[in-house]
Amino acid sequence: MAEEVRMRLDKWLWAARFFKTRQLAVEAINGGKVHLNGQRTKPGKEVGAGSRLRIHKNSLEWNVTVERISQQRRPAPEAATLYHEEEESVLQRKEATHEARLLRAAAQRPQTARPSKRDRRMIHRFTGK
Secondary structure: OOOOOEEEHHHHHHHOOOOOOHHHHHHHHHOOOEEEOOEEOOOOOEEEOOOEEEEEEOOEEEEEEEOOOOOOOOOHHHHHHHEEEOHHHHHHHHHHHHHHHHHHHHHOOOOOOOOOHHHHHHHHHHHOO
């Protein structure tokens, strides 16, 4: 019988491109930002096909199921085939990014800075000073 392929959680998160470096993955796992099958875990915990992960990163959340294991970090389109994300998770993430974008746009102040040199010249011409 074939043995199931398993891999360290921090390596898998790096290979699946959730984090740019393994060190960032380790910090997120130790910080409680990654849950394996509903529980906090350690970076060295083995994951395999069927493992369920909940990943919090920058106020966004991914709920994914591990589909495959890859020993190498591959391009993003290939890395996306390593897991399956729940539809609800995708919708929540899109909604959260949309809300953040709206908040950012609302928080931006209109340009009421000092007049530029050109604006000052036009003001002086108009006022006659």
